[in-house]
Amino acid sequence: MVTIKDVAKEAGVSVATVSRVLNENGYVGVDTKKKVLQAIAKLNYSPNEVARSLYKRRSRLIGLLLPDITNPFFPQLARGVEDEVSEAGFRLLLGNSDENVQKELDYIQTFAQNNVVGMISATSHVDYGIYDALNLPLVLLDRISDEYPAVYADGEEGGRLAAETLVEKGAKQITVMKGPSHIKPAQDRYRGAVEALNRSEASYTVMSTTSFSFEDAKGWAEELFAKYPETDAVIASNDMVAIAILHEALQLGKRIPEDLQIIGYDDIPQCSLSYPTLSTVRQPAYEMGRQAARLLMKTINKEQEIEKSIQLPVQLIERNTTRKG
Amino acid sequence: MVTIKDVAKEAGVSVATVSRVLNENGYVGVDTKKKVLQAIAKLNYSPNEVARSLYKRRSRLIGLLLPDITNPFFPQLARGVEDEVSEAGFRLLLGNSDENVQKELDYIQTFAQNNVVGMISATSHVDYGIYDALNLPLVLLDRISDEYPAVYADGEEGGRLAAETLVEKGAKQITVMKGPSHIKPAQDRYRGAVEALNRSEASYTVMSTTSFSFEDAKGWAEELFAKYPETDAVIASNDMVAIAILHEALQLGKRIPEDLQIIGYDDIPQCSLSYPTLSTVRQPAYEMGRQAARLLMKTINKEQEIEKSIQLPVQLIERNTTRKG
Numbered sequence: 001m002v003t004i005k006d007v008a009k010e011a012g013v014s015v016a017t018v019s020r021v022l023n024e025n026g027y028v029g030v031d032t033k034k035k036v037l038q039a040i041a042k043l044n045y046s047p048n049e050v051a052r053s054l055y056k057r058r059s060r061l062i063g064l065l066l067p068d069i070t071n072p073f074f075p076q077l078a079r080g081v082e083d084e085v086s087e088a089g090f091r092l093l094l095g096n097s098d099e100n101v102q103k104e105l106d107y108i109q110t111f112a113q114n115n116v117v118g119m120i121s122a123t124s125h126v127d128y129g130i131y132d133a134l135n136l137p138l139v140l141l142d143r144i145s146d147e148y149p150a151v152y153a154d155g156e157e158g159g160r161l162a163a164e165t166l167v168e169k170g171a172k173q174i175t176v177m178k179g180p181s182h183i184k185p186a187q188d189r190y191r192g193a194v195e196a197l198n199r200s201e202a203s204y205t206v207m208s209t210t211s212f213s214f215e216d217a218k219g220w221a222e223e224l225f226a227k228y229p230e231t232d233a234v235i236a237s238n239d240m241v242a243i244a245i246l247h248e249a250l251q252l253g254k255r256i257p258e259d260l261q262i263i264g265y266d267d268i269p270q271c272s273l274s275y276p277t278l279s280t281v282r283q284p285a286y287e288m289g290r291q292a293a294r295l296l297m298k299t300i301n302k303e304q305e306i307e308k309s310i311q312l313p314v315q316l317i318e319r320n321t322t323r324k325g
Numbered sequence: 326m327v328t329i330k331d332v333a334k335e336a337g338v339s340v341a342t343v344s345r346v347l348n349e350n351g352y353v354g355v356d357t358k359k360k361v362l363q364a365i366a367k368l369n370y371s372p373n374e375v376a377r378s379l380y381k382r383r384s385r386l387i388g389l390l391l392p393d394i395t396n397p398f399f400p401q402l403a404r405g406v407e408d409e410v411s412e413a414g415f416r417l418l419l420g421n422s423d424e425n426v427q428k429e430l431d432y433i434q435t436f437a438q439n440n441v442v443g444m445i446s447a448t449s450h451v452d453y454g455i456y457d458a459l460n461l462p463l464v465l466l467d468r469i470s471d472e473y474p475a476v477y478a479d480g481e482e483g484g485r486l487a488a489e490t491l492v493e494k495g496a497k498q499i500t501v502m503k504g505p506s507h508i509k510p511a512q513d514r515y516r517g518a519v520e521a522l523n524r525s526e527a528s529y530t531v532m533s534t535t536s537f538s539f540e541d542a543k544g545w546a547e548e549l550f551a552k553y554p555e556t557d558a559v560i561a562s563n564d565m566v567a568i569a570i571l572h573e574a575l576q577l578g579k580r581i582p583e584d585l586q587i588i589g590y591d592d593i594p595q596c597s598l599s600y601p602t603l604s605t606v607r608q609p610a611y612e613m614g615r616q617a618a619r620l621l622m623k624t625i626n627k628e629q630e631i632e633k634s635i636q637l638p639v640q641l642i643e644r645n646t647t648r649k650g
Contacts, residue, residue: 015457016458016460019437019460022458061435061439069394069419072395082423091432093418094421096400096407103411109347110386112347133329133343133344247600269539270595273543273571274572275571
């Protein structure tokens with residue numbers, strides 16, 4: 001690997017000088033700067049996009065804003081975005097808004113001020129108009145809006161699959177956990193589930209939850225069994241909540257899936273390591289991230305005929321929290 | 326909340342103009358710019374640090390580089406850093422190096438080029454000298470080096486605690502999983518465990534693992550039971566690996582903790598949701614993040630008497646993968 005020392009040696013300057021050129025801080029004479037940039041080019045000190053963008057005089061930074069990196073679903077999205085962006089020679093800056101609108105606003109402006117050439121957002125407050133002043137290509141990820149291009153999975157189909165599977169496997173009293181009302185994909189999956197249940201003979205109750213966060217998941221699980229002890233099947237709002245419910249049910253001595261069936265949502269890696277392993281509706285997180293990045297690149301490159309939005313399919317993954325056959 | 330529209334109205338300009346001022350792109354006349362900045366100040370359009378830093382003409386950005394955001398331990402570190410940094414009026418940019426030295430190098434330079442005022446790194450390649458050219462305050466997190474200030478937990482004590490607990494609880498044939506050799510805290514905990522085992526009567530075998538990643542964890546678990554079927558206790562290299570081992574053991578029909586005891590490392594949130602719940606050595610991740618941010622702030626503010634490094638205590642958390650009493 002070519003190092004900064006090799007560059008310094010080639011240019012006949014100190015490492016500190018090369019560093020000043022790369023970081024654009026401190027004075028460097030024009031001739032010296034030229035020597036350094038030539039050395040970088042000659043040695044192909046690369047795939048370092050920073051040096052390359054110094055040549056081209058434009059940033060190759062993309063901003064990605066996530067709502068909660070402690071939910072493993074979002075790091076998976078990020079990996080997809082990162083791989084695509086990095087193959088295209090761009091770098092990714094991550095922000096974690098923690099579902100907080102002020103943090104979200106701060107990150108938007110931080111990204112803009114740092115000259116990102118585009119932005120991908122998976123956060124929750126798109127409808128507040130806080131992206132309107134942003135004069136940059138924007139793609140929404142795992143979110144839906146009328147105003148911006150978006151990549152998301154088919155929530156209605158996901159909800160429907162979960163409900164129909166449980167009914168088919170003999171569930172009689174289903175509790176549907178309704179996700180936060182300001183997150184449209186969560187509402188889609190809720191609506192899909194309820195519409196399927198309305199077509200069936202099963203009884204069901206709806207339990208509202210106001211967040212997806214891991215810290216709250218244990219609370220939702222306790223509330224569920226306290227309020228609805230007759231429940232024999234749960235459509236959880238996401239996998240984190242489903243795993244908390246599974247844990248609580250085992251503590252209460254319930255047999256899984258005989259006494260209680262559970263279906264999660266997302267298919268985070270932890271689903272296949274829980275015991276019993278968790279049946280869930282799989283969203284193709286990594287692929288969603290890749291597609292969002294691809295859509296953003298097309299917008300940045302001003303390509304013709306860009307998709308307005310991309311909906312990806314979901315899939316029911318049967319593991320051991322649902323009955324066989 | 327004061328919005329960008331309020332600012333535009335107060336300044337008598339368009340939202341696009343305010344946006345150009347905030348983002349420093351496009352032409353804005355000096356008088357107009359002044360009006361916008363005055364409107365921002367008058368309306369206290371804030372806690373928006375971007376606007377504030379435009380006044381002060383210095384960035385208030387901190388860069389945080391993580392090795393693997395899909396391991397829940399690192400998002401917890403990030404939360405600690407983020408809360409501390411944000412209380413101090415700074416913003417955090419995250420990078421995920423994926424344990425890849427080239428990505429790490431790219432992020433270092435991306436951060437530097439975007440004028441971060443300091444950097445925190447929890448990545449693995451500190452010893453390669455790639456931070457040397459960085460003319461910025463740097464604090465290492467969950468990593469140790471002779472050259473840079475660092476915040477980490479007491480690995481040796483952690484390893485010792487795990488080993489002594491298993492011996493005390495009757496383990497006869499212990500497998501110690503040795504983490505990646507270039508990560509010093511992993512080596513510390515390994516050494517602590519082995520030294521304690523050498524003082525005991527228990528037999529043990531050492532199994533080398535070259536990564537901490539979730540994708541590899543299942544492989545390590547399978548290898549463990551294939552190679553060392555006599556194992557009655559495992560000191561896992563981290564919780565992700567421990568949860569994979571727990572899962573594999575249950576698949577093989579082992580009773581936990583009667584046939585096999587397991588102790589993890591980190592205490593990620595998932596430990597208390599596995600079944601049985603996972604005994605582990607707790608690293609105070611959130612507090613480590615906070616302390617690293619505090620140490621970095623002190624360095625940035627050039628305070629006197631700054632700690633060279635901070636070691637935090639670890640704690641054994643007994644749950645249900647170790648025997649009682």
